[in-house]
Amino acid sequence: MNSDSNGHPSDIVADSANNIPRLPTGIPGVDALTFGGVPRSRPTLVCGTSASGKTVFSVQFLACGIQHYDEPGVFVAFEETPQDIRENMAGFGWKIPQWEQDGTWKFVDAGLLPDEEEHLVNGDFNLEGLRTRIRHAVESSGAKRVALDSLAAIFTRFPNPGVVRRELFRMTSVLKELGVTSLLTTELLQGDETTTRFEVEEYVADAVIVLRNRPSVARRRRTIEVLKLRGGQHKTGEHAFSITANGVHAIPVGSMA
Amino acid sequence: MNSDSNGHPSDIVADSANNIPRLPTGIPGVDALTFGGVPRSRPTLVCGTSASGKTVFSVQFLACGIQHYDEPGVFVAFEETPQDIRENMAGFGWKIPQWEQDGTWKFVDAGLLPDEEEHLVNGDFNLEGLRTRIRHAVESSGAKRVALDSLAAIFTRFPNPGVVRRELFRMTSVLKELGVTSLLTTELLQGDETTTRFEVEEYVADAVIVLRNRPSVARRRRTIEVLKLRGGQHKTGEHAFSITANGVHAIPVGSMA
Amino acid sequence: MNSDSNGHPSDIVADSANNIPRLPTGIPGVDALTFGGVPRSRPTLVCGTSASGKTVFSVQFLACGIQHYDEPGVFVAFEETPQDIRENMAGFGWKIPQWEQDGTWKFVDAGLLPDEEEHLVNGDFNLEGLRTRIRHAVESSGAKRVALDSLAAIFTRFPNPGVVRRELFRMTSVLKELGVTSLLTTELLQGDETTTRFEVEEYVADAVIVLRNRPSVARRRRTIEVLKLRGGQHKTGEHAFSITANGVHAIPVGSMA
Amino acid sequence: MNSDSNGHPSDIVADSANNIPRLPTGIPGVDALTFGGVPRSRPTLVCGTSASGKTVFSVQFLACGIQHYDEPGVFVAFEETPQDIRENMAGFGWKIPQWEQDGTWKFVDAGLLPDEEEHLVNGDFNLEGLRTRIRHAVESSGAKRVALDSLAAIFTRFPNPGVVRRELFRMTSVLKELGVTSLLTTELLQGDETTTRFEVEEYVADAVIVLRNRPSVARRRRTIEVLKLRGGQHKTGEHAFSITANGVHAIPVGSMA
Amino acid sequence: MNSDSNGHPSDIVADSANNIPRLPTGIPGVDALTFGGVPRSRPTLVCGTSASGKTVFSVQFLACGIQHYDEPGVFVAFEETPQDIRENMAGFGWKIPQWEQDGTWKFVDAGLLPDEEEHLVNGDFNLEGLRTRIRHAVESSGAKRVALDSLAAIFTRFPNPGVVRRELFRMTSVLKELGVTSLLTTELLQGDETTTRFEVEEYVADAVIVLRNRPSVARRRRTIEVLKLRGGQHKTGEHAFSITANGVHAIPVGSMA
Amino acid sequence: MNSDSNGHPSDIVADSANNIPRLPTGIPGVDALTFGGVPRSRPTLVCGTSASGKTVFSVQFLACGIQHYDEPGVFVAFEETPQDIRENMAGFGWKIPQWEQDGTWKFVDAGLLPDEEEHLVNGDFNLEGLRTRIRHAVESSGAKRVALDSLAAIFTRFPNPGVVRRELFRMTSVLKELGVTSLLTTELLQGDETTTRFEVEEYVADAVIVLRNRPSVARRRRTIEVLKLRGGQHKTGEHAFSITANGVHAIPVGSMA
Ligand SMILES: Nc1ncnc2c1ncn2[C@@H]1O[C@H](COP(=O)(O)OP(=O)(O)O)[C@@H](O)[C@H]1O
Ligand SMILES: Nc1ncnc2c1ncn2[C@@H]1O[C@H](COP(=O)(O)OP(=O)(O)O)[C@@H](O)[C@H]1O
Ligand SMILES: Nc1ncnc2c1ncn2[C@@H]1O[C@H](COP(=O)(O)OP(=O)(O)O)[C@@H](O)[C@H]1O
Ligand SMILES: Nc1ncnc2c1ncn2[C@@H]1O[C@H](COP(=O)(O)OP(=O)(O)O)[C@@H](O)[C@H]1O
Ligand SMILES: Nc1ncnc2c1ncn2[C@@H]1O[C@H](COP(=O)(O)OP(=O)(O)O)[C@@H](O)[C@H]1O
């Protein structure tokens, strides 16, 4: 087992000489695709259309940390409620309620609270409060991994993109400052396969992973692509990706950047 | 006959270990496509272009509940009047007027009333009143199924999407709180086959079913696709779908998510 | 000769058990396409690009009523003047001036009157007045059929779509209340073959017929398609359609919904 | 030689029983395409992209009237100056300056006059004045034909489309009232081959002729199509069209509406 | 050597009977393409995407005038500075600095001067001043040719297209009044190969030449097309076009308008 | 070793007679593509979609200057922090921290500072201050090369494109005045392969290089194209381009402009 410069007790797969430090996700196939995992202590963006598996991917990112690397995690839920996440993910064998009791999983509920609705319409939703709650959840649990699912929900709530951009910069500053490796999900612009929906999410991320759910002859065919990974090598192009009863997995083939 | 955790006396088809609880719709083929039905006690979105069969589908969802599962239903009519629905659906052998007398079918008329028109133009249509009427209809009839047809009509009536979004969140909160399984119809964006017309409807739904009416060589060819089903397995891709004198039915083939 | 529930003395072609009551148009081929005609006492939308034959179709709808079913008709002219209609349609052998004398054809001129122009620019054109004139024309002539050609003209005149929508709802309410079977024409959005130009016309109609004028190798090829018919069966897909010295006719082939 | 109901001494080619009265243009091929010419005493729209030959077509329409039918003409010049038209058309052998001296050709200069420029920017350009000048030119010369080239220039000058639409309605009312047969040119929307650029021009015209200048293997290929002709038959589809030292001509082949 | 009506001592190539007077450009191939050159004493528009060769073409237009026809020229530089033009064009063997000393080449610098920047942002840039400087440069040098490169730069500087349009009309009025043959460059709208970027430039020009730089198998392939030439014949379609160490040249093949 | 007119001690590769002075980049393949390098003492634009290699390219441009030509460099970081650049580029063997100590590499941090955020939202970010910092960094280090990565970040920060344009003009004026050869990166408009995202960047650059990251059968295929090089020859079309453990390199083949 290796120990990187921040002292995390994770084993680092394939951390070749010319690469920045990585955090192995533990998601089958994804660490092979990225030659060792996502950039450690930095934000990674996971984007895809609706139903492409972004939520399953980000839950599994935390589940793997808890199950294989002893790394607690924080899940910031913008779209589904924590209760929905618990129920929807139970079928994959992930015991979120138990991990919550163990203190290795913490939810930050960033959805609409009944009394917040009016504020949203007026545009004065307070992300500062959210950052404080995330910071507190990370510090109290010793979390090494944070997932935010999904940024698209913030953008549709807020009419002012300038404000959202500033808030996102601040959010990723806090995440970097906390030293956690984070995963942010967002939506792809329809009909434009490499642009995120709100055009600014990719400025805040050091790596970009794209999930697709392409129409195919008699079914949908899922793929995963590492589009960008600053400071490191990775496989390029689309690779097969599935969602099964055990969660997601990628099946990497072929060439590199 | 099974009994799920909420005690509904429906038989649950194919409710495999790793799936959230389902409500079998009773619509031929649809329960096979979804491996057991739509998410129980949650909202499902049915989207399609004009004439794709959304209204027939949602009426049949209630009719099956009444005829096969002893489950009363509430139909919230935004586009056609209750009288139009009664007449248009009589040809399928569904005795809506009789069910209304039996107390197993209730209409909530959410169309334009003559005196409401001015309000609509001024933007002050009151969805709170509508929610109260839906709640009352559900509670007085013991309804287990609710259909809202179609959300597109609300969006074209209201100029302010922020307000509509808030109202929809509130609407689905009420539906979940009432414990009913609901079906909401909406329109697809033309030329963009996986985006709903108003972009927010899919945030409020746990499952998304797409109906298409594709031009084909000498006729139109209807298809159905389960695009998303949070927390559960389902068949993927487009499957044949028809509207006959007995209502709609799907003919599922092939592979899964 | 049959007699439907409203007591109209029209013979009803192919009114199978599972269909709402129909009014046979008398236009060759169209009643076969629709399995008996358009929905009786309800509005049907006819849409097509410029020159697709909408005006000829709607005039012929009234002409057939007068000639074959003894049903008087009212023509609401938004685009061409009554005098233009009279002259342009004379070539098809339709004696509109004579029918006007007989009292079986009535024009409502909804075009621009010289003194109304300023009002239009100011946006205060009064559709209430128009509705009153239509109601009066129907009641004084005992009309069973009404044609409005074309709604597109109203939309380009009025800048406020909210107002137009409300006015259209009111218009079709009046038409239903009068018990007449009506035909409303409108334009298709260019490049989008199933969306009407102003997006709201189809909410007010129970049936939608599309006329196309497709470029073909050495000429244009005309087609007709019944896109939607609430509450009833109909043939699907595009069928041949021509304009000859006797007016329009469709040549239906093939399969059904 | 025939004489139509307005007593014009033109011979009417192929004026079959079921057609409205026509005015033969005299442009080679065009009267065969339209089965006798454009609608007499009504406005016809000629549309095409830049360089498609609209100006040559409309000048030739007047030149033919003067040379073959003894019909004086008025040319309303919006885009090129009268002097430009005189020079540019001299190469075709059309002696416009001589016709001006004979009193059979009159120019109405509707271009930018130096002192009008400020008015244009302020939006108060006065089409009433222009109508008066056209009326005077028609009455003083006994003109039977009027060409306006091109309407697109008015639309780009005026920011308010509502005002332009009203002005165009008034303009065509005056032209009809004067009993002249008129030809109005305008631009096609790029990339949309059957829609005029400003969407309203076609409401004011009873016939629509489209000129195209399609890229072809080693050159451009010109075509002409009669897209619409209210109240009459015509050939359909695209036919060959050329500009030679003698002006334009069409080479009609094939089938009819 | 011919002498046209304005007394210019240029030889006029192929000025056939039915054409307006031309000014041979001297650019290899271009006079064959246009059957004798661009319209004399009138403005010609040269449009193309970035890097298509517009600047080289317009510099060569002046260089040819000086070298082959003894015609002084004025270059109005909107985009590159005069110094950039001098340096960038030196490689083609054009001795602009020497011509400036000889008085046969004059620059009008229409770029951003440091103290003008604030004015631009405020929208009060004064084209009247520019016209005066052009007029002075033409009169003091006896210039017969003027190039303006490129109009696109004015449009991106000014937010108000109405003002720009008026200013362009005034500019071409001055150029015609001065009797010079002018060449104005502008940009093509991306993805729309026959529309100029700002939609009004073509109203002010009597001829339109399009330069393209198409992606081809292993390289870019340059082409030139005379799209429009009012009052005259010309070859049609795209012809090969290159930029070599001697400047640009066209290689015309084939058929005519 | 040659010495150009500014006295820089760089060897100039392939500076043929008819070309403006070049600065060899030292990036493998790029100097062959451009026939000697980018225009010396002028700005060159490098554009590409996200992950196309713009940042690696611009860092390597400075690294080559330091390693092969003894030319100090200044890196203006708009998107990634200097610390991110140091870490991300370490894998390529570039010892930025050491060069910083040697005084041959200077960072200008143009990212968001915590206290600047509010200013950005208010639109009063001060590029004058940035220009002063760049000028100081260049003068204090004797830098011959400057990289700005990426301009896209400025455009998304500032809502007013008029202001940004003015600021960019001023920025390139300063860079030219300092006599440095500069490289500015920016984003391509999605779906439009030759237009930069904000449409004005190309006015300020004398050369344009495009990096692409095209989807290919089983992977992404990187290419490089010199789209424009004012005043000089260059190879045209797309050439292979890779990012390896040693940085980027191009593999030029084929023909020229
Ligand atoms: N238990 C499960 N077994 C198999 N597939 C599942 C299961 N749960 C969800 N899925 C699949 O995952 C999809 C939803 O994934 P999700 O992560 O919610 O998408 P996103 O967040 O991108 O909208 C569902 O539509 C379904 O196809
Ligand atoms: N009785 C029937 N028998 C067969 N097909 C029918 C019947 N009624 C309706 N249909 C078909 O259903 C279509 C309309 O379905 P509907 O549910 O109203 O569409 P949507 O709500 O998506 O606009 C009709 O156009 C017709 O093709
Ligand atoms: N007497 C006629 N004989 C044959 N075809 C005709 C006749 N009159 C009109 N048409 C055809 O009908 C077309 C116009 O139809 P119309 O109903 O006015 O179209 P729309 O209302 O859709 O714009 C004409 O362009 C012509 O092709
Ligand atoms: N004397 C001529 N001989 C042959 N072709 C000509 C002549 N004059 C003009 N043309 C052709 O006509 C085209 C311009 O036609 P014009 O009617 O001005 O087009 P539009 O008005 O549609 O822009 C020119 O581009 C040229 O191809
Ligand atoms: N000396 C030269 N030799 C060969 N080609 C050159 C030379 N100078 C410029 N070019 C070519 O001309 C192109 C630029 O042409 P330019 O007229 O500036 O384009 P535009 O003004 O349309 O943007 C360059 O990208 C290059 O390909």
Ligand SMILES: Nc1ncnc2c1ncn2[C@@H]1O[C@H](COP(=O)(O)OP(=O)(O)O)[C@@H](O)[C@H]1O
């Ligand atoms: N050390 C490395 N070895 C190989 N490839 C790398 C390395 N670092 C980065 N890359 C590749 O370069 C890409 C990012 O390049 P970058 O210059 O940051 O792109 P851009 O600035 O255009 O967004 C990465 O996605 C990766 O494919």
Ligand SMILES: [Mg+2]
């Ligand atoms: Mg999700």
Ligand SMILES: [Mg+2]
């Ligand atoms: Mg419906």
Ligand SMILES: [Mg+2]
């Ligand atoms: Mg019509």
Ligand SMILES: [Mg+2]
């Ligand atoms: Mg013209």
Ligand SMILES: [Mg+2]
């Ligand atoms: Mg240029």
Ligand SMILES: [Mg+2]
């Ligand atoms: Mg970068």
